[in-house]
Amino acid sequence: MNTKIYIIIETIIMLLNCVISMNFTKYICHRIPERSFFIKGHQFPVCARCTGFYTGLIVFLIYNCFFPVNYSLNLLIISIILMIPTAVDGFTQFLGLRKSNNNLRFVSGVIGGIGLIIFMKIMNLVRV
Numbered sequence: 810m811n812t813k814i815y816i817i818i819e820t821i822i823m824l825l826n827c828v829i830s831m832n833f834t835k836y837i838c839h840r841i842p843e844r845s846f847f848i849k850g851h852q853f854p855v856c857a858r859c860t861g862f863y864t865g866l867i868v869f870l871i872y873n874c875f876f877p878v879n880y881s882l883n884l885l886i887i888s889i890i891l892m893i894p895t896a897v898d899g900f901t902q903f904l905g906l907r908k909s910n911n912n913l914r915f916v917s918g919v920i921g922g923i924g925l926i927i928f929m930k931i932m933n934l935v936r937v
Contacts, residue, residue, distance in 0.1 A: 818848060838854075838855040838856050838859045839856060840852070840854070840855065840856060841856060844856045844857055844858070844911065844914065845857060845860075845911075846860060846911060846915075856914070857911040857912075857914040857915045857918065858895070858898075858899065858914040858915065858917065858918040858921075859918065860915060860918065861914065861915040861916065861917065861918020861919040861920075861921070861922060862895075862918045862919075862921060862922035862925065863922065864915075864918070864919050864922060865918065865919040865920065865921065865922020865923040865924075865925070865926070866922045866923075866925065866926045868919070868922075868923065869922070869923045869926045869927065870926065873930075878927075878930075880927075880930060880931045884927060884931065885927075885928065885931050887924075887927070888923075888924045888925070888927035888928040888931065889924065889928065890924070891920050891921065891923055891924025891927070892920075892921045892924040892925060892928070894917045894920050894921065895917045895918060895920065895921030895924075896921075897917075898913060898914065898917040899917075
């Protein structure tokens with residue numbers, strides 16, 4: 810991986826550790842060390858799947874700033890479909906049917922995060 814990317818990731822981790830203490834994140838994520846990413850011996854404040862969720866949320870929000878999205882019933886259905894891989898990955902692992910890995914958790918989290926933010930934005934538009 811590129812050195813600049815490592816520096817950016819390390820800076821983000823340091824900022825997250827300063828802004829959000831590890832004691833707070835225990836209420837929003839299990840933070841099991843085997844299911845978390847580490848950089849230079851420092852554990853991420855959330856697990857790999859939650860890291861993917863937050864990444865997906867941020868990526869879509871940035872995309873949405875530059876490219877307007879037409880929220881419709883079709884996009885609502887797509888958002889629900891995007892959340893399915895995260896649910897399948899999480900439940901099959903929870904039920905002991907298979908063992909997941911951090912890369913799969915992260916990818917399913919990104920996909921689920923994008924689906925979740927689209928779903929949340931559609932639900933917000935429906936109320937307005």
